[in-house]
Each structure stands twice: as C-alpha cells, then as structure tokens.
Amino acid sequence: MSELLHRFADLGEVRLHFVSAGQGDPVLLLHGWPQTWYEWRQVIALLASRHRLIAPDMRGLGDSSRPAAGYDKATVASDLERLMREVLNIPRYHLVGHDWGGPVAYALAVRAPGAVRTLTTIDVTMPGDGSDFSRGGQRWHHGLHREPEALMERLTEGRERLYLGYLIRLLSHRVHAIGEQDLDEYARCYAQPGGMRAGFEYYRAIPQDVAANEANRARGRLQMPVLALGGGGRGGRGLEPAQSMRAMAANVTGETVPESGHFVPEEQPGWLAERLARLFAEHRE
Amino acid sequence: MNEPLIEHAYADLDEVKLHYLRAGESRAGRPAVLLVHGWPQTGAMWRKVIPELARHYLVLAPDLRGLGDSTRPQTGYDKRTLANDLWRLLRSLKIRRCHAVGHDWGAPTVFALAVAHRQAVRSVVALDAPVPGDGSEAMASGRWHHFFHHAPDLPEALVAGREAVYLGHFFRHWGARTDVFSAEEIAEYVRAYSRPGALRAGFNLYRAMAQDARDNRRALAKGKLKMPVLALGGPEGRGRGKLALESWQRVAENVQGGVLEGAGHWIAEEKPRELLDRLLPFLASAP
Amino acid sequence: MSGATIEHQFADLGDVTLHYVSAGAGDPLVLLHGWPQTWYEWRHVLPGLAKHYRVIAPDLRGLGDSSRPAGGYDKATVANDVWRLLHDHLGIARFFLVGHDWGGPTAFALAGAHRDAVRRLAILDVAIPGDGNADISQAGRRWHHAFHRTPDLPEALIQGRERLYLSWFFRNYTYRPDAISETDIDEYVRTYAQLGAIRAGLAYYRAVHEDVRHNEELLKRGKLAMPVLALGGNRSWGRRMEVLESCRRVAEHVEGGVIEDCGHFMPEEQPGPLLEQLLAFFAGGR
Numbered sequence: 007m008s009e010l011l012h013r014f015a016d017l018g019e020v021r022l023h024f025v026s027a028g029q030g031d032p033v034l035l036l037h038g039w040p041q042t043w044y045e046w047r048q049v050i051a052l053l054a055s056r057h058r059l060i061a062p063d064m065r066g067l068g069d070s071s072r073p074a075a076g077y078d079k080a081t082v083a084s085d086l087e088r089l090m091r092e093v094l095n096i097p098r099y100h101l102v103g104h105d106w107g108g109p110v111a112y113a114l115a116v117r118a119p120g121a122v123r124t125l126t127t128i129d130v131t132m133p134g135d136g137s138d139f140s141r142g143g144q145r146w147h148h149g150l151h152r153e154p155e156a157l158m159e160r161l162t163e164g165r166e167r168l169y170l171g172y173l174i175r176l177l178s179h180r181v182h183a184i185g186e187q188d189l190d191e192y193a194r195c196y197a198q199p200g201g202m203r204a205g206f207e208y209y210r211a212i213p214q215d216v217a218a219n220e221a222n223r224a225r226g227r228l229q230m231p232v233l234a235l236g237g238g239g240r241g242g243r244g245l246e247p248a249q250s251m252r253a254m255a256a257n258v259t260g261e262t263v264p265e266s267g268h269f270v271p272e273e274q275p276g277w278l279a280e281r282l283a284r285l286f287a288e289h290r291e
Numbered sequence: 292m293n294e295p296l297i298e299h300a301y302a303d304l305d306e307v308k309l310h311y312l313r314a315g316e317s318r319a320g321r322p323a324v325l326l327v328h329g330w331p332q333t334g335a336m337w338r339k340v341i342p343e344l345a346r347h348y349l350v351l352a353p354d355l356r357g358l359g360d361s362t363r364p365q366t367g368y369d370k371r372t373l374a375n376d377l378w379r380l381l382r383s384l385k386i387r388r389c390h391a392v393g394h395d396w397g398a399p400t401v402f403a404l405a406v407a408h409r410q411a412v413r414s415v416v417a418l419d420a421p422v423p424g425d426g427s428e429a430m431a432s433g434r435w436h437h438f439f440h441h442a443p444d445l446p447e448a449l450v451a452g453r454e455a456v457y458l459g460h461f462f463r464h465w466g467a468r469t470d471v472f473s474a475e476e477i478a479e480y481v482r483a484y485s486r487p488g489a490l491r492a493g494f495n496l497y498r499a500m501a502q503d504a505r506d507n508r509r510a511l512a513k514g515k516l517k518m519p520v521l522a523l524g525g526p527e528g529r530g531r532g533k534l535a536l537e538s539w540q541r542v543a544e545n546v547q548g549g550v551l552e553g554a555g556h557w558i559a560e561e562k563p564r565e566l567l568d569r570l571l572p573f574l575a576s577a578p
Numbered sequence: 579m580s581g582a583t584i585e586h587q588f589a590d591l592g593d594v595t596l597h598y599v600s601a602g603a604g605d606p607l608v609l610l611h612g613w614p615q616t617w618y619e620w621r622h623v624l625p626g627l628a629k630h631y632r633v634i635a636p637d638l639r640g641l642g643d644s645s646r647p648a649g650g651y652d653k654a655t656v657a658n659d660v661w662r663l664l665h666d667h668l669g670i671a672r673f674f675l676v677g678h679d680w681g682g683p684t685a686f687a688l689a690g691a692h693r694d695a696v697r698r699l700a701i702l703d704v705a706i707p708g709d710g711n712a713d714i715s716q717a718g719r720r721w722h723h724a725f726h727r728t729p730d731l732p733e734a735l736i737q738g739r740e741r742l743y744l745s746w747f748f749r750n751y752t753y754r755p756d757a758i759s760e761t762d763i764d765e766y767v768r769t770y771a772q773l774g775a776i777r778a779g780l781a782y783y784r785a786v787h788e789d790v791r792h793n794e795e796l797l798k799r800g801k802l803a804m805p806v807l808a809l810g811g812n813r814s815w816g817r818r819m820e821v822l823e824s825c826r827r828v829a830e831h832v833e834g835g836v837i838e839d840c841g842h843f844m845p846e847e848q849p850g851p852l853l854e855q856l857l858a859f860f861a862g863g864r
Contacts, residue, residue: 140435142428142431142432142433143431143432143433143434143435143437143438144438145435145438146435146436146437146438146439146441146442147435147439148435149434149435149436149439150435150436150439153460153464154464155460155463157456157457157460160453160456161449161450161453161456161457162449165448165449168448168449168773169445169449171772171773172444172445172448172773175645175772175773176442179588179590179595180586180588181588181595181597181643181645182586182597182643186768239588239590239595240588240590240595240645265588363729363730364729365729365784443646443647443648443774443777444646444773444774444777445773448773487730487731487734488729488730491730498648
C-alpha cells in the first residue's frame with residue numbers, strides 16, 4: 007500500500023494543504039462540509055494501487071489557510087485548478103466532489119473543461135440548477151449559516167464538535183461509519199480560529215454561486231461524462247443529485263448508493279471505490 | 292387620569308398553571324380582550340397597548356404554557372391544546388365572550404381558540420402570522436428557523452447559555468430597525484427563556500406545526516371563521532407584510548387588514564400607537 | 579470462545595432508523611435491551627444463542643446508534659418499530675422474544691400487538707406497567723423513575739456528566755459490579771453522551787402513564803397466551819420474585835423465578851445461568 011504524503015502548496019492568496027498517494031491515472035478528490043481531505047482516507051487506500059489520488063483541504067478548511075474572502079465556488083475552484091496545473095503539472099484528471107466539493111468540481115469543470123476527464127458528484131445538488139437550492143428553508147442550516155453578525159460563529163464557539171457531530175449523525179445511515187475519533191479529527195480543524203467562519207462563508211456565497219451557475223448554464227452544459235450519486239438510505243439524497251446535474255451537464259449517469267446516507271465515502275467506501283474504478287477504467291485515455 | 296393597574300395573576304389548570312397579566316374591568320356588554328404572545332416573547336410584549344385597552348375592556352395577557360412564568364408541562368404545545376388552556380383560563384374567570392388578539396405563534400393559537408368556540412370569540416386580531424394548514428405554503432416558507440427549531444435536541448444545545456446571542460438576533464433583525472428593543476427589554480425576554488425548560492417549550496411550538504396544520508384543516512372542513520378578523524402584517528424587516536392578510540382571507544369570511552406601515556415583525560412594540568388606532572375601532576365595531 | 583460473527587446493520591423505517599446487530603442462523607430470536615444500555619448488554623449471551631438461533635438485537639428508538647426522533651417513546655410505538663424491522667424489513671413472521679428492563683415492557687407490547695407472531699417471551703428483571711400493581715417504582719425506592727419524569731431538571735443536571743450518572747446505576751444496581759467494566763461503560767457512554775440520547779432515554783419513563791393505559795386496554799382482550807419465562811435477580815436491586823408475579827398477572831402460562839447472585843443487570847452479571855435458562859425455555863417451543 008503506497009504512502010500518504012502530506013504537502014502544502016503556496017498559491018499566494020491561500021496556502022493549500024493536500025494529501026497525495028498512489029500511482030496511475032490522476033484523480034482529484036474534493037471533500038465537503040463539515041469535513042476535510044480525511045473523509046477520503048478509505049477510498050484512497052482502496053484506489054491507490056490503480057490511481058494517483060490528490061485530496062486537498064479546500065480554501066479555509068482543514069489545514070489549509072483561511073483567507074478573509076473568496077469562498078464563492080468559482081474562486082475555490084480556481085485554487086484547485088492552479089494546484090493541479092501549476093504546482094503538480096497534472097494537465098488532465100478525473101474529478102470527484104462530495105457535498106460542497108460537488109459545486110466546486112462543477113465550477114472547475116466549467117473553468118477547465120479540457121482538464122477534466124470525468125466528473126463525479128456525490129450527494130449534492132448544484133446551486134443555480136433552476137431549483138431553490140435551500141428548498142424553501144428546509145435545508146435550515148443554509149439560512150442559519152448565512153445570518154449576519156456572525157450569529158453561527160457565536161452560537162457554535164466551543165461547541166463545534168457538538169454541532170458537527172449532530173449534523174453528521176443526522177445525515178448518516180450507517181452512523182458507525184464516522185466514529186468518535188473521526189469526529190475528533192474534523193473538530194480539530196473546524197475548532198481552530200476561523201475554521202467555522204470559513205465553512206459558513208461557503209454558504210454565505212450561495213447567491214453568488216447561483217448567479218454564476220445560471221450564467222454558466224446559459225452558455226451551455228458540460229460535455230464530459232458525469233456520474234451523479236446520491237445516498238439511498240437515511241440522510242441521502244437519492245436521485246436528486248442526478249436530476250440537478252442534468253441541468254448542468256449533457257451526459258449524466260445517476261445512481262443511488264445502497265445502505266448509505268450523505269457521507270458516502272465513509273459509509274460505503276468499498277462500493278464507492280469500485281464504482282469509481284469502473285468509471286475511470288471506462289474513460290481511460 | 293390614572294393608568295389602569297396591571298396585576299399579575301395565576302390560574303391553576305391542573306397540568307399547567309398559567310401566569311397572566313390583568314388590567315381594566317369587566318364591562319356589561321363588552322367582551323374581554325385576550326392578548327396572546329408568540330416566540331420568543333411573553334405576555335409582557337403587550338405592555339405598550341394594555342393601558343389604553345384597559346380603559347375600555349378587561350384585558351388578559353397570559354404567558355402561554357411552558358413560557359414566561361407559566362409552568363412547563365412535558366407535552367401539549369400544539370395550538371389546539373394551548374387554545375384550550377386559554378379557554379379554561381377564561382372559564383375560570385367566568386368570562387363567556389372575548390376578543391382574541393394574537394401575535395406570532397399567538398395568532399395560530401387564537402385561530403385554534405376561534406374555531407373551537409365560534410360564538411364565544413367575538414372577533415380575532417392576527418398580527419404578523421399566517422395560519423398553518425391554510426392551504427398555502429406560507430407558514431414555514433423560506434423561514435429557516437421554523438425548520439431549525441423543528442430539529443430535536445440541537446436548538447436547545449446550541450442556544451443554552453447563549454440565549455442572549457440567539458434571541459437577541461431576532462429582536463435586532465426582525466423589526467424595521469435594530470433598536471426596537473432596549474438592552475433591558477431584551478434582557479427581560481432572555482431571562483424568561485433562560486429558565487430550565489423554556490427553550491424546550493418554545494421550540495416545541497414549532498415542532499407541533501404538522502399537528503397544527505392537520506388540526507386546522509380538520510376544523511376548516513366545518514367552515515371558515517365567520518366572526519370579524521383584522522389581520523395585519525409588518526412590511527419592514529422580516530415581517531410577513533401582506534402574506535398575513537392573504538392567509539387569514541383563506542380561513543375566514545369577514546377579513547380586513549393589510550400592512551401596518553413602518554412596522555417589522557414586532558408590531559405591538561414598534562408601532563403601539565398605530566396599532567391601537569386600528570385595534571380600538573375594530574374591537575368597538577365587532578357585534 | 580464465541581466465534582459468532584456479529585453484523586451491524588441499519589434499517590431506515592422512515593420516522594426512525596434502527597441500528598441492529600444480527601448473528602447466527604435458524605429460528606429468529608429477538609433481544610431487546612433496557613436503560614441505560616444498548617444491544618451491547620447482550621454481548622455475552624449472543625454467541626451462545628447464535629449457535630442455535632438467528633439472533634437479532636436492535637438498539638431501541640432514540641438509544642444506541644439508532645436515530646433519536648422527537649417523540650414516540652411509549653412502548654407500543656417502540657414495539658412497533660421492532661415489528662416493522664422484523665416483519666417489514668427482514669420478512670420475519672414468527673420469532674422468540676426477550677426483553678430486559680424497558681425492553682421487557684416493549685416486548686410485552688409487541689407480544690400483545692402480535693400474539694401469533696411471538697412464539698415465546700422472556701422478561702428479565704422488570705415489572706409490566708398496567709399489570710394491576712400500581713407501584714412499579716417500589717414505593718419510591720426506585721427514585722430514578724420519578725426523577726426521570728420531572729421535566730427539564732434531569733437533562734440539565736446530567737448533561738456533561740453522563741458517565742458519572744450512568745456509572746452510578748452500573749455500580750449500584752449490580753450485585754457483581756465487576757460484570758460491567760470501565761471499557762463496557764465507555765461503550766454505553768459513547769452513545770448516551772450524544773445529543774438527544776439522554777432526552778430519549780428519559781422519554782421512556784415519561785411515557786409510563788400512556789404505557790399503563792395501553793396495557794390495561796390490551797389486557798381487556800385477555801392475557802397473553804404464549805409461554806412466558808420471568809426471571810428476576812435475587813440480590814442488590816434485582817426484582818426477585820416480582821417479575822414472576824407481574825408476568826402471572828398479564829400472561830396465562832408463566833414459569834421462572836430468580837437468578838442467584840445477580841442484581842439488575844442480568845445478561846452481564848450471570849450470562850451463563852441466563853443462557854442456560856433461555857436455551858431450555860426456547861427449545862421447548864421449537
């Protein structure tokens with residue numbers, strides 16, 4: 007089993023922490039909220055013999071630095087596009103995004119379509135797909151995170167693990183999949199100064215993301231193959247992700263992940279790794 | 292002229308003891324005026340309008356079950372049960388007819404009272420709140436806090452010890468201006484909601500929403516309300532604006548109202564004089 | 579050496595997701611835990627049972643790794659969750675059933691609602707609410723009943739002190755406190771310290787009046803007809819012969835008595851003798 011390398015890339019405005027492992031066709035793995043590169047640990051172990059995997063902590067999150075601004079997904083995507091092209095000299099790769107990593111991946115595919123062999127989004131819908139991203143207030147954490155005067159920073163200070171732990175359990179089907187030590191690891195990052203703020207900024211940028219994606223859609227849909235997965239169990243979004251991606255891309259395959267909620271890479275790492283390996287094998291250069 | 296005295300009183304209703312403010316006198320031919328608060332407030336929210344109302348009516352402003360200085364039973368936060376608490380309060384005082392005025396969750400509570408006692412409730416005033424189960428999506432639409440409060444355990448856990456942060460946020464941002472409430476006024480509400488169980492009771496008002504919608508749909512199957520209804524919304528801040536009137540028009544036949552200019556959600560505290568100017572003639576004209 | 583392969587599964591029943599473990603093959607046998615415990619209390623008897631039965635041990639609604647809905651903690655609803663797990667999710671039509679502590683009233687409610695599906699029933703160290711004896715709290719001696727029914731105060735006091743509170747019961751309600759180690763307590767606290775678990779556990783107690791009413795109604799249709807095994811621990815806070823007496827008031831064919839040198843936490847304090855009794859009792863029903 008190849009080793010996990012922890013590295014940093016200085017992009018000026020932001021310093022990205024990322025993990026790399028394995029050999030073979032490159033794959034960029036983008037985590038979501040409230041998580042970090044660490045959500046990919048099992049998938050990385052399963053794919054490292056066949057692929058070179060890059061799993062960064064996105065701007066503001068994990069052990070990356072926390073700039074004051076730039077949390078619209080186009081800017082976050084531009085960090086990662088530079089990481090792959092300028093820092094790692096990887097011109098073409100498979101792209102996988104979970105949760106907020108999904109909209110970031112979409113923005114990256116729009117920015118650099120030639121770089122993305124295949125795009126996989128996991129249990130997330132796209133802002134600006136024509137529907138109400140916050141589902142009329144039902145996705146209440148959107149509204150709560152976006153309240154002014156740092157309301158949520160003040161409510162969660164010192165209670166980061168409580169809040170993140172609650173949400174993670176709420177949206178998991180196999181609640182064992184993310185254990186106490188895993189929660190500790192996520193809380194370690196999010197409890198750092200600015201950790202929660204940066205995460206909430208991803209939500210505060212929603213109007214900007216919606217506008218950007220409406221414009222992107224008007225210019226045309228993505229043409230590369232897209233796999234849109236949704237958890238089939240409690241907390242998962244079933245076929246909603248595929249429905250959303252069809253507004254943004256021409257060539258979408260939608261599937262539900264059995265016995266999984268929202269946290270697919272940890273709830274069903276074996277299923278996911280096998281599914282991704284098959285997708286990547288079908289689209290070799 | 293002397294200001295009518297506002298007294299504190301209590302009604303022992305077995306599984307709940309209601310605290311209420313009381314002012315004015317019962318007058319022949321005039322129903323009492325029942326003022327019902329919402330979240331995150333108590334009967335004290337009516338302090339700016341009680342003195343004037345009490346010149347003409349017997350005025351009662353209870354703390355709802357679980358809130359303020361009322362006791363906090365484990366269950367019963369659906370509005371039908373809350374309304375029944377209020378009905379039992381009225382009966383304990385031998386009051387047979389009332390005007391029912393409700394703000395925020397107090398408005399659906401007053402609706403539940405009115406559908407259960409269509410003769411006894413002579414008129415309804417609804418401030419800045421729609422009726423759950425009115426056939427529209429108005430109740431929770433776009434309002435994340437309805438869904439957040441619905442989640443078990445989490446709101447209590449995040450807000451405990453930080454009641455001033457959370458409640459203060461609503462008091463500052465839901466009115467037309469951020470300075471509607473003084474620091475002391477906010478502190479008073481925060482004190483009430485910091486007592487053990489008060490947060491739970493308050494969030495349970497939201498957790499009963501589905502039950503409320505079902506109860507209201509069943510009640511409306513027997514016909515819309517016929518007594519006069521005045522429905523006002525605050526057009527500023529995060530007030531409901533004209534959505535309040537639209538909702539009540541779906542559930543009652545004789546509805547007037549609209550928006551109260553310049554007010555956000557906290558109508559009775561932002562624009563007490565303007566509210567009284569609408570309220571007094573309306574109450575006087577109800578049969 | 580146990581050798582039983584324990585599988586952890588989750589069943590999404592809509593309003594609740596139940597975590598359950600399963601092991602073994604054969605006729606289904608269902609184990610229902612109590613408070614403040616989880617499926618884990620059955621760990622010592624599970625391998626022995628799994629040699630002869632397909633054993634299923636869920637975490638009840640609100641507890642363990644099951645989800646924590648806002649309501650539904652009356653035992654009829656909790657029992658219905660288990661029914662939906664067995665019947666709808668796993669396709670099981672008939673089964674043997676064991677309940678300890680709150681798992682006992684839950685098992686009773688399940689057997690009462692599905693009298694043909696429950697082949698034999700074992701009740702461990704608990705009395706059945708609504709059995710005609712008004713005092714399952716033993717004249718206040720079991721003070722935690724009234725404490726748990728007090729609104730708000732128990733949550734406020736226990737929060738952040740879950741291990742302290744639960745440990746008191748593990749150390750004082752056992753005759754053999756060594757039966758529940760610090761590592762075992764870690765496992766219980768792992769889930770009882772999660773947000774909502776204490777609230778859910780308290781709700782089991784808060785629903786007792788509803789349980790009494792429901793069971794009184796149920797008993798109007800007649801006592802349970804399937805064979806019942808009733809066992810109480812004979813020391814410490816074990817309920818001794820009370821279990822047999824209570825079960826005799828609610829079922830026609832009751833056998834049992836006491837387990838020696840045993841307090842309340844029977845499956846952990848005396849797994850050997852318990853296993854022997856369960857195997858003999860259920861073998862009679864095959």
